[in-house]
C-alpha cells in the first residue's frame with residue numbers, strides 16, 4: 001500500500017525526477033538512515049530500520065523504481081550512487097549490530113556476576129551420633145578381619161534368648177527382675193547372643209559374624225545403666241578354633257579401637273561359653289571391663305545341629321555405650337539418649 005502511494009507520488013512528480021533530484025533524494029535518504037541506524041538502541045529496532053530502508057518494500061527500492069524515467073546515460077550513474085548508498089547502509093547496520101550484540105553480552109555478564117565477597121549462607125550439617133560412630137568403628141575393625149555383619153529381631157522367644165544358649169530353666173537371668181516379658185509370652189532380647197543361634201541355624205560353618213543391635217533390661221536408669229542399650233556380638237565357628245584365636249582376635253580389636261593400652265583376661269562365667277572370660281583395658285589408670293567372651297559351649301553348637309567334635313567356636317559381646325563413654329570421656333549414659341545438641345555438637 002505504502003509502496004503504491006509512494007510510486008504514485010513519484011509518478012505525479014515525475015517532472016522533478018531529474019538525475020540531480022534523484023541523487024539528492026538518495027543523499028537525503030542516506031543521511032537520514034545513517035542517523036537512525038546510529039541511534040538504534042536495540043537489535044529489534046535495528047531490524048526494523050533494515051527492513052524499512054533496504055527491504056524489498058523499503059525506501060531505497062521505492063526510489064530505484066523511479067529510475068525507469070531516467071535517460072540511458074543517467075541510469076548507470078544513479079545506479080552506481082544507489083549501490084554506494086546501499087553498501088554504506090549495510091555496513092552501518094552491520095557495525096551497529098555488532099555494537100549492540102556486544103553491549104547485550106556485556107549487560108548479561110554483569111547481571112550474572114557472582115559476588116564472591118558476599119557472606120555465605122549457614123547450612124547446619126548433621127553428624128553421626130556418637131553411639132552410631134562407635135558401632136561403625138567396631139564393625140569396621142571386624143569387617144577388616146573378615147567378618148560379615150548380621151542382625152536379628154529385638155522381640156524374641158525364650159528359646160533364642162535363653163534355652164538354646166544353654167541357660168538352665170531356673171537361671172536367674174530369666175527372672176522378671178532382669179527380663180522384659182511381653183504379654184504374649186515373648187520377650188525383648190536381653191543380649192545380642194540370640195543372633196548366634198539364629199545365624200547358625202541358617203548357615204553352615206565356617207562362620208564369622210559381627211552383630212550390632214539394641215537390647216533391653218529391666219534396669220533402673222542411672223548414670224551407668226539404661227533399660228535400652230546397644231551391644232555388638234562376635235561369633236566365629238570353624239574347625240580347630242582355640243582360645244588362642246579368641247585372645248588374638250580380641251587383642252587386635254582392642255588395640256585397634258583403644259590404642260596400645262594394657263589388657264587382661266579374667267576368668268568368668270556365661271552359660272553359653274566354656275571357658276569364659278571378661279576383658280578389661282587399662283584406661284586412665286583404671287581397669288575397665290569392656291566385654292565378655294569365651295569358647296562356644298558344646299551345648300550351644302548341638303542346639304543348632306553342629307557337631308562339637310568337628311567344630312569349635314569363640315564368641316564375645318560388648319556394650320557399645322560403655323566403649324563410647326570410655327572413648328569420649330562421657331560421664332553419664334543418659335547424655336547419649338537425650339539428644340541435647342550442645343552435647344552432640346562436640347562429636
Ligand code: DAH
Nearest residue numbers: 191193292293294315316317
Ligand atoms: N551376652 C552377654 C551379656 O549380655 C555378653 C557376652 C558374654 C556375649 C560372653 C558373648 C560371650 O558372646 O561369649 O552380658
